[in-house]
Amino acid sequence: MRFLFVDSIDEFEPGRRARGLFLMPRDFALPACLIAEAIGQLASWIAMEHAQFNMRPVAGLVGQCVIEREARPDELVELAVEMEECETDAVSYAGRARADDSAIVMLERCGAPMLPLQDFDDRGATRSRFAALCSPAGGRVGADRKLAMPLPLSEITYDSNSATATLTTPAEADFYADHFPRRPVFPATLLLDAEIRLARTLTEHLGLSDSVTRPLIRVSDVKLRTFIAPGQALELAALMRGHESASVDFTLSAKIAGKRVATAELRLERN
Amino acid sequence: MGDNSSITRDKIDAVYPKVAQAIADALAREVEECKPSSSIIGELGAESIDLLDIVFRLERAFKIKLPRNRIVKDARGELSESEFEHKGILTDAGRTRLQQYLSEVPADRFPTALRIDDVPRLFTVETFCKLVARAQLEQAGAA
Numbered sequence: 547m548r549f550l551f552v553d554s555i556d557e558f559e560p561g562r563r564a565r566g567l568f569l570m571p572r573d574f575a576l577p578a579c580l581i582a583e584a585i586g587q588l589a590s591w592i593a594m595e596h597a598q599f600n601m602r603p604v605a606g607l608v609g610q611c612v613i614e615r616e617a618r619p620d621e622l623v624e625l626a627v628e629m630e631e632c633e634t635d636a637v638s639y640a641g642r643a644r645a646d647d648s649a650i651v652m653l654e655r656c657g658a659p660m661l662p663l664q665d666f667d668d669r670g671a672t673r674s675r676f677a678a679l680c681s682p683a684g685g686r687v688g689a690d691r692k693l694a695m696p697l698p699l700s701e702i703t704y705d706s707n708s709a710t711a712t713l714t715t716p717a718e719a720d721f722y723a724d725h726f727p728r729r730p731v732f733p734a735t736l737l738l739d740a741e742i743r744l745a746r747t748l749t750e751h752l753g754l755s756d757s758v759t760r761p762l763i764r765v766s767d768v769k770l771r772t773f774i775a776p777g778q779a780l781e782l783a784a785l786m787r788g789h790e791s792a793s794v795d796f797t798l799s800a801k802i803a804g805k806r807v808a809t810a811e812l813r814l815e816r817n
Numbered sequence: 818m819g820d821n822s823s824i825t826r827d828k829i830d831a832v833y834p835k836v837a838q839a840i841a842d843a844l845a846r847e848v849e850e851c852k853p854s855s856s857i858i859g860e861l862g863a864e865s866i867d868l869l870d871i872v873f874r875l876e877r878a879f880k881i882k883l884p885r886n887r888i889v890k891d892a893r894g895e896l897s898e899s900e901f902e903h904k905g906i907l908t909d910a911g912r913t914r915l916q917q918y919l920s921e922v923p924a925d926r927f928p929t930a931l932r933i934d935d936v937p938r939l940f941t942v943e944t945f946c947k948l949v950a951r952a953q954l955e956q957a958g959a960a
Contacts, residue, residue, distance in 0.1 A: 606866050607873065631876075635885050638873055657873045659866070767842075771866055809845070 548693070549721035549733065551576075551584035552591065552625065554684030555676075561596040561632040564588055566625040566679070568643075569686065570617050574694040578613045578763070579739040581623060581651045585641035586735070589627045591676055593637045593660065599669050599676075601660040603637050605734040608768035608810075609655020614648070615760075615817075621645040635660050666726035690720050697740055699782070702747065708785040709748040713740045713800075717777035732774040737808060738765065741798040745784040745812050749794055752786065758794055761814040765798075768810040778802055784812070792816035828950040829853075829943060832879070836946045839874040843867055853943040856926070861942075868937055875945060881952040888948065889936055892918035907931045919944060 557565040566588045570576065586605065593603045617623055627641035638657040643650045663669055678685035699711040715732040716722075722730035742763060749755045774780065781801045788795050793815045800808040837851040844851075844861050857863045863871070872883050884890075892915045893901045901911035912931055916924065921943040928935075 607870055631882075633885070636869055636872075655873070655877070657869055659869055769866060769870065771864055 548687075548690035549583075549724035550587070550675075550685075550687050551580060551689070552587050552679060553686040555588070555591060555679045558592075558595075558680060561592065561629060563626070563628045564592050565627075566591075567684070568623045568625060570619055570621045570623060570645075571689050571691070571694075572620045574691055575616060575619050576689060576693055577696070577739050578616050578651055579735040579742070580693060581617050581643045582611055582613070582653060582738075583733065583735040584623065584625055585627060585643055585651060585653050586656070588625045589629065589637065589639045589641060589656065589658075591679065592627060592629055592639075593632060593658075594663060594672065595676060596632045597634050597660060597663075599663055599673050601634055602663040602666060602672075603658035603660050604666075604731075604773075605770050606659055607655070607657035607770075608653060609657075609766065610653070611738075611763075611765040611768065612649075612652045613763035613765075614650055614652070617643075617645060617650050623650065630655075633660070664728075666729050666731075668727065671727075692719070693721065696743060697736060699740060699744060699747075702744070704748065704751045707752075708783060709744050709751065710781065710783045711740075711744050713737070713780045713782055715774060715776055715778050715780065719776070722776060729773075730776050732776060732778070734768075734770045734774075734808070737770075737774065737780065737800060738768065738810070740780075741782055741784065741800065741808075741810065742812065744782050745786075745794075745796045745798065745814065748784050748786060748796070749814065754789055754794055757789070757792055758814040758816055760817055762817040764813040764815060766811045766813075768808070770808045772802075772805075772807050774802070774807060780807070823954060824947050824950045828954075829946045832946050832949045832953070833942075835878050836875065836949055837942060839878050840871055840942055840945065843870040843874055851942050853921070853941065853946065854923075855942050856938070857940045857942065857944070858938045865937075868940075871945065875949055879949055879953065881949065881956055883948055883952055888918070888940075888944070889915075889933065902933050905933050907933060915939075921947065 551568050552566045553568050555566045568584045623643050623645045630638040640654045642652045702711040783799045785797045796812040798810045840851045841848040922939045
């Protein structure tokens with residue numbers, strides 16, 4: 547169990563909202579995209595419980611994701627989700643993660659289709675985990691240290707205003723045991739992390755990184771079009787659309803064998 | 818069958834600019850490309866996740882609720898499921914109902930054997946205009 551980022555659910559209003567906690571590992575930090583994953587996982591618990599564990603949401607749309615800062619080791623991250631729609635065929639929600647009285651990640655206008663849970667996980671095991679999360683003891687399983695290491699980008703090339711790279715998803719990884727037990731899928735949040743890293747290397751390559759050191763990261767119109775399987779080679783691209791003194795804008799895309807699988811807009815802003 | 822007769826041309830024209838903008842934004846297209854008769858999937862290149870995106874954008878833009886599968890449910894009306902479709906293919910009665918309901922879609926776009934899963938392939942920009950106009954009417958009626 548290495549890709550579960552909700553340790554406990556402390557407040558739960560069925561189909562409407564929930565609050566939960568995630569304790570960052572004591573001696574290493576996870577990338578902020580995995581805090582966004584934690585918010586999405588909390589929303590998934592609301593959606594699955596509402597669908598009586600017959601259906602589960604799968605990543606699809608994020609209207610906006612703002613990453614204010616990285617989470618620090620040993621921080622207790624407070625998660626909150628408000629469902630905008632909670633139906634058996636699709637859900638939409640907003641959420642946020644905070645720690646030490648400051649915002650880490652904020653998600654708005656997220657949307658996800660609901661698919662049969664049994665295709666991804668065991669229904670009984672999912673119910674049991676939900677019960678554990680809602681119990682006073684919670685259900686902390688700890689995080690995998692390997693997730694603190696960025697997945698390598700290879701074949702990085704730069705043009706006058708763009709960068710491309712290859713990201714080969716691991717053929718085997720512990721996180722597939724949770725994402726998902728019956729159908730391993732490469733997590734969209736790890737793809738987003740790789741895309742943002744590619745864009746940041748482009749700002750360095752173009753000599754723009756001074757204007758956005760330790761930036762506020764604003765990702766919008768994220769759309770994931772298909773499942774990404776283990777071992778697939780993704781062609782990543784970051785196109786710089788423009789820049790000002792304190793911000794740089796990009797269009798991000800990921801393709802597999804020339805077919806578009808994910809798109810997003812990115813703004814790095816001076817924080 | 819769900820009644821579309823109260824959806825007048827004026828009502829469709831009134832919502833069209835915002836509907837076209839929402840569809841253009843969802844599909845990363847120019848708004849001028851999103852003509853009323855444009856096929857959402859065939860001409861504008863939408864995939865299933867785009868349809869969900871369009872619905873969410875329209876709900877936010879117009880502050881309405883657009884239940885998924887609404888079009889098929891409304892078109893089916895009082896027909897039973899088995900009268901409407903058989904083994905995933907629309908019956909003759911079901912196809913006729915759908916064709917009446919989606920009157921904005923040219924008849925030659927309806928294949929003889931129409932799979933229920935392929936119904937979204939028929940949707941045009943105007944289909945979404947009618948969906949929005951209808952939701953607005955219902956919302957006004959409920960208020």
